[in-house]
Amino acid sequence: MRKISLLVVGTVAFDAVETPHGKVARMLGGAATYAAVAASYFAPVRLVAVVGDDFTARDHSIFRGRPIDTQGLERVPGRSFFWSGKYTPDMNDRTTLDTQLNVLAEFDPKLPEAYRDSPFVFLGNIQPSLQHRVLRQLRRKPRLVAMDTMNYWIEGALSDLRALLRQVHVLVINDAEARQLSGRHNLVQAAARIQAMGPKAVVIKRGEHGATLFRGHQVFSAPGMPLHHVCDPTGAGDSFAGGFIGYLAGQGLTPSNGHLDIAALRRAVIYGSVMGSFCCEKFGVDRFRTLTREEIEARYREFQDCTEF
Amino acid sequence: MRKISLLVVGTVAFDAVETPHGKVARMLGGAATYAAVAASYFAPVRLVAVVGDDFTARDHSIFRGRPIDTQGLERVPGRSFFWSGKYTPDMNDRTTLDTQLNVLAEFDPKLPEAYRDSPFVFLGNIQPSLQHRVLRQLRRKPRLVAMDTMNYWIEGALSDLRALLRQVHVLVINDAEARQLSGRHNLVQAAARIQAMGPKAVVIKRGEHGATLFRGHQVFSAPGMPLHHVCDPTGAGDSFAGGFIGYLAGQGLTPSNGHLDIAALRRAVIYGSVMGSFCCEKFGVDRFRTLTREEIEARYREFQDCTEF
Numbered sequence: 351m352r353k354i355s356l357l358v359v360g361t362v363a364f365d366a367v368e369t370p371h372g373k374v375a376r377m378l379g380g381a382a383t384y385a386a387v388a389a390s391y392f393a394p395v396r397l398v399a400v401v402g403d404d405f406t407a408r409d410h411s412i413f414r415g416r417p418i419d420t421q422g423l424e425r426v427p428g429r430s431f432f433w434s435g436k437y438t439p440d441m442n443d444r445t446t447l448d449t450q451l452n453v454l455a456e457f458d459p460k461l462p463e464a465y466r467d468s469p470f471v472f473l474g475n476i477q478p479s480l481q482h483r484v485l486r487q488l489r490r491k492p493r494l495v496a497m498d499t500m501n502y503w504i505e506g507a508l509s510d511l512r513a514l515l516r517q518v519h520v521l522v523i524n525d526a527e528a529r530q531l532s533g534r535h536n537l538v539q540a541a542a543r544i545q546a547m548g549p550k551a552v553v554i555k556r557g558e559h560g561a562t563l564f565r566g567h568q569v570f571s572a573p574g575m576p577l578h579h580v581c582d583p584t585g586a587g588d589s590f591a592g593g594f595i596g597y598l599a600g601q602g603l604t605p606s607n608g609h610l611d612i613a614a615l616r617r618a619v620i621y622g623s624v625m626g627s628f629c630c631e632k633f634g635v636d637r638f639r640t641l642t643r644e645e646i647e648a649r650y651r652e653f654q655d656c657t658e659f
Numbered sequence: 660m661r662k663i664s665l666l667v668v669g670t671v672a673f674d675a676v677e678t679p680h681g682k683v684a685r686m687l688g689g690a691a692t693y694a695a696v697a698a699s700y701f702a703p704v705r706l707v708a709v710v711g712d713d714f715t716a717r718d719h720s721i722f723r724g725r726p727i728d729t730q731g732l733e734r735v736p737g738r739s740f741f742w743s744g745k746y747t748p749d750m751n752d753r754t755t756l757d758t759q760l761n762v763l764a765e766f767d768p769k770l771p772e773a774y775r776d777s778p779f780v781f782l783g784n785i786q787p788s789l790q791h792r793v794l795r796q797l798r799r800k801p802r803l804v805a806m807d808t809m810n811y812w813i814e815g816a817l818s819d820l821r822a823l824l825r826q827v828h829v830l831v832i833n834d835a836e837a838r839q840l841s842g843r844h845n846l847v848q849a850a851a852r853i854q855a856m857g858p859k860a861v862v863i864k865r866g867e868h869g870a871t872l873f874r875g876h877q878v879f880s881a882p883g884m885p886l887h888h889v890c891d892p893t894g895a896g897d898s899f900a901g902g903f904i905g906y907l908a909g910q911g912l913t914p915s916n917g918h919l920d921i922a923a924l925r926r927a928v929i930y931g932s933v934m935g936s937f938c939c940e941k942f943g944v945d946r947f948r949t950l951t952r953e954e955i956e957a958r959y960r961e962f963q964d965c966t967e968f
Binding site: 370439440441529535536537538539556559560562564569570571572573574576577578579580613616617619620654656657658659 | 888
């Protein structure tokens with residue numbers, strides 16, 4: 351059986367981060383990088399993003415040896431998107447110190463011909479109008495579209511975002527964003543309001559506290575994996591999204607009769623949590639350089655063990 | 660079989676609270692009230708606390724019709740302990756506006772003779788030296804002692820607290836307190852340090868995010884029950900503790916060979932979470948005025964449904 355491909359669009363970037371465990375002046379990052387790498391453990395990935403001429407062969411090596419098609423990774427003159435941030439001592443919050451759009455400012459995602467039949471799509475956090483443009487380039491309606499967004503677009507591009515939400519099946523956002531988008535503090539109410547905007551399912555990420563899935567009246571809560579050592583939470587949310595949608599794509603699971611299979615969604619939330627938890631163990635994407643599918647399965651079982659009663 | 664009794668010591672108080680859902684100028688509260696009422700659904704409770712002469716028969720009615728022995732509820736001239744606080748809009752945090760110790764300032768817990776054989780003990784949050792004094796009045800070593808404490812005692816009575824910790828089996832505290840007591844931000848490390856202080860098990864309450872149990876290298880995480888409406892979180896942590904230890908007492912479960920049965924502890928964490936979640940649905944203890952054991956079992960099954968994968 352031919353494996354079902356997942357299209358991932360978003361940022362490939364360089365980050366500078368400071369956590370209580372150290373400071374890294376320049377590391378590979380970006381939502382699409384984390385999501386693509388995490389998803390690639392489960393399904394073949396097709397990447398769409400833009401980088402500048404500061405993106406080297408060594409940077410590119412994170413995608414090599416994985417089922418990640420990078421013909422949609424555009425290279426243009428200039429510098430890659432850059433983000434810099436500092437985490438609070440408990441790493442539950444962070445301050446953005448610097449954001450340089452650089453080549454992202456002119457990004458116009460172009461899907462290679464071979465990508466246009468992608469049945470699974472993850473729209474990482476970029477401008478909603480660009481996320482929309484990706485969907486319009488698909489030759490046929492994808493089976494499953496999931497997306498992420500952020501406070502910046504909720505504040506500044508709400509009508510584009512609302513139009514896009516009508517076309518996606520799953521919204522994967524964090525708790526603060528869910529509250530902001532819905533205007534509700536209570537997350538059950540927030541999820542219901544967001545589902546009324548279009549998505550049949552909403553996954554609310556809560557950092558170290560886990561993630562909660564809402565689909566209709568069904569709710570599934572996964573705790574955060576209690577980790578002995580958290581080095582750097584950067585990218586954990588994007589790795590979660592990659593693991594989540596990657597797992598669904600790998601299973602070939604699809605919305606049938608307009609519904610998403612709740613058992614598969616639950617497992618997908620756990621695989622997302624597994625990938626997010628690994629991401630935190632080292633700076634940037636470093637943990638994924640050595641991570642094996644066997645370690646992923648072992649942690650999935652740890653999740654079972656730490657939640658069963 | 661004679662049901663095994665649980666001794667609960669702590670505060671019985673009046674609270675004034677303001678939440679986004681309203682303001683109550685005076686309602687019955689206090690750690691021992693919540694813990695005793697929550698525990699009484701699972702096991703007979705023996706209450707030790709002090710109230711002033713402002714504590715009326717109507718206030719006392721919360722204990723009536725339940726298996727709660729109140730001969731240890733001392734009445735002295737003066738006013739009962741009073742606490743006043745205001746919650747943040749998302750109800751994850753609160754500001755203490757006023758604390759009046761009143762009759763609590765002179766509290767010297769005295770165990771009625773009939774209480775001195777209690778095999779299960781919950782030491783609610785009061786001065787560690789008073790918690791200690793309760794233990795010393797027991798005729799024989801209890802089977803299981805659980806306790807709570809707070810930042811005030813961690814800062815101001817640490818050596819008393821450390822001495823007490825050597826005599827308890829389970830510490831039930833919130834995440835901020837666990838971090839403060841252990842000096843570790845990471846909760847896995849915090850729990851390990853606290854276990855090294857004496858308790859064989861540590862339950863870390865995380866408000867709406869759930870609770871995590873640590874016993875040796877074993878970890879169990881329960882998510883918060885996603886509630887459609889949270890009215891007032893006051894007492895939820897104490898109701899959690901009451902449900903937790905009450906369930907263990909009701910089962911007659913004991914540390915065997917110095918260990919606590921992990922499967923029972925997991926179920927106890929869920930029953931604790933159930934009781935905490937009900938507590939939030941109305942102001943103060945009001946939800947418990949109508950709560951039935953059937954509703955408790957139904958919510959336990961909801962917890963199963965929302966965590967199974």
